[in-house]
Amino acid sequence: MLTAYSPTTTTLQETRSAGSSRINSMMRSDLPGFKWKTSDFQNRADSGYSDVLLAEAMSKIQSSFDRIQELSGAHAESYISRIGNRQLIEPEPSRAIEVSWLFLALSEGVDANPTVADLAKYVRGVNSIVAQHKYSLMDMALASLSTGVGQISTGTLVVLARSISPIGSHLQFWRSFLKSAKMALDQRGLESGKLLKGLI
Amino acid sequence: MTIVSPPGATLGVDDLIWVGIVEPQAGQRHCGFIYRIGSGERLLHLAFHYDLRDEIYNGTYWSAPLGLDIYNQAALAAIVSTIAAGEARVPYGFDFSGEVFDKANGDILNVPPGVGLTCATFILAVLRTHGFQPTNSDTWIVRPTDQRWQNRLIHYMESAGASVEHISAVRSQPASARFRPEEVVGCVAIDSGEWPVEFDHALALAAEVLTDMGIAA
Numbered sequence: 001m002l003t004a005y006s007p008t009t010t011t012l013q014e015t016r017s018a019g020s021s022r023i024n025s026m027m028r029s030d031l032p033g034f035k036w037k038t039s040d041f042q043n044r045a046d047s048g049y050s051d052v053l054l055a056e057a058m059s060k061i062q063s064s065f066d067r068i069q070e071l072s073g074a075h076a077e078s079y080i081s082r083i084g085n086r087q088l089i090e091p092e093p094s095r096a097i098e099v100s101w102l103f104l105a106l107s108e109g110v111d112a113n114p115t116v117a118d119l120a121k122y123v124r125g126v127n128s129i130v131a132q133h134k135y136s137l138m139d140m141a142l143a144s145l146s147t148g149v150g151q152i153s154t155g156t157l158v159v160l161a162r163s164i165s166p167i168g169s170h171l172q173f174w175r176s177f178l179k180s181a182k183m184a185l186d187q188r189g190l191e192s193g194k195l196l197k198g199l200i
Numbered sequence: 201m202t203i204v205s206p207p208g209a210t211l212g213v214d215d216l217i218w219v220g221i222v223e224p225q226a227g228q229r230h231c232g233f234i235y236r237i238g239s240g241e242r243l244l245h246l247a248f249h250y251d252l253r254d255e256i257y258n259g260t261y262w263s264a265p266l267g268l269d270i271y272n273q274a275a276l277a278a279i280v281s282t283i284a285a286g287e288a289r290v291p292y293g294f295d296f297s298g299e300v301f302d303k304a305n306g307d308i309l310n311v312p313p314g315v316g317l318t319c320a321t322f323i324l325a326v327l328r329t330h331g332f333q334p335t336n337s338d339t340w341i342v343r344p345t346d347q348r349w350q351n352r353l354i355h356y357m358e359s360a361g362a363s364v365e366h367i368s369a370v371r372s373q374p375a376s377a378r379f380r381p382e383e384v385v386g387c388v389a390i391d392s393g394e395w396p397v398e399f400d401h402a403l404a405l406a407a408e409v410l411t412d413m414g415i416a417a
Contacts, residue, residue: 116238120237122278123279162276197331198331
């Protein structure tokens with residue numbers, strides 16, 4: 001039996017400031033290749049500076065993705081300007097990739113009931129990465145989501161699975177994400193086979 | 201038991217996405233998604249060639265909630281709202297085997313001339329792109345009236361200014377099996393546990409939809 005879904009209860013905006021405990025648990029959901037320093041946040045989390053923590057955490061997530069981009073060489077391409085006989089090699093201007101949706105997904109809390117408008121933000125967030133064919137970044141996101149799957153609400157899990165599914169075959173962590181999602185849904189007493197029908 | 205509720209019926213508070221069907225003229229039916237976002241409902245439908253419309257739903261369609269659990273209804277409503285908020289340009293065509301949604305990003309592909317969707321296959325394509333299989337499309341057959349219907353729509357497309365290349369490509373294709381609006385509506389409205397629906401079952405569901413609408417099958 002599915003839990004009744006209320007589109008007008010807790011919104012993502014509300015969950016953003018919902019408290020520091022979820023932020024700390026998210027901090028333990030390390031993005032591969034990036035070192036969180038949970039202790040950096042602990043004292044202030046206990047003091048209730050959740051907005052500061054959110055901003056800082058989002059900045060760290062963005063930084064990690066920027067760093068991954070550099071390391072992967074996805075943006076290592078350069079363009080060459082010729083001035084006379086000289087070649088000036090300049091870094092290609094990179095387009096910003098929105099990853100705040102990933103943070104929101106990990107921080108909203110398992111009991112959140114995101115609205116359709118909230119869920120649409122996730123769809124747009126996924127699309128913003130996929131539209132640039134940054135599959136390696138999406139894999140990083142999936143790895144992080146898989147680790148933090150227990151913190152993600154059912155509505156968000158399902159919309160992420162559905163919106164990422166068209167490129168699932170390109171992603172290294174797609175299957176492991178689905179497996180984690182299925183386990184999380186099962187643990188909640190939900191019909192994972194029905195919720196993820198066509199994907200697993 | 202009815203499948204579709206009449207126009208003007210209050211949409212259920214526990215649902216988030218429906219299929220709607222209307223008969224704008226005798227024998228010609230049209231369908232689309234009705235979805236709830238915020239405090240209102242909107243209608244996303246492929247009106248015609250490169251004419252995907254997202255409008256405030258005015259309650260004039262027969263409707264049924266999609267046969268999905270509430271979490272997948274919410275997910276699909278979010279996906280549909282994202283398509284609606286974009287600038288998707290969807291060509292009209294009858295070849296459902298042709299892909300128009302990019303598997304890489306769920307967006308609409310720049311498809312070659314001749315490939316496109318109808319109002320009914322638009323619904324199926326959105327669902328299929330995101331892992332839902334309401335129909336077993338391989339079981340659909342070409343019926344004698346399909347070619348006549350396609351010829352009429354090709355004429356409309358010409359009138360609407362579709363490119364010569366697109367019209368020519370559509371004409372050159374053999375008649376495709378037609379997914380009629382009432383068939384698609386009937387299929388997606390039943391519980392997803394019964395998906396994918398075979399052609400024969402779809403015919404029975406379509407007959408029920410038409411009966412609900414007071415139309416002789």
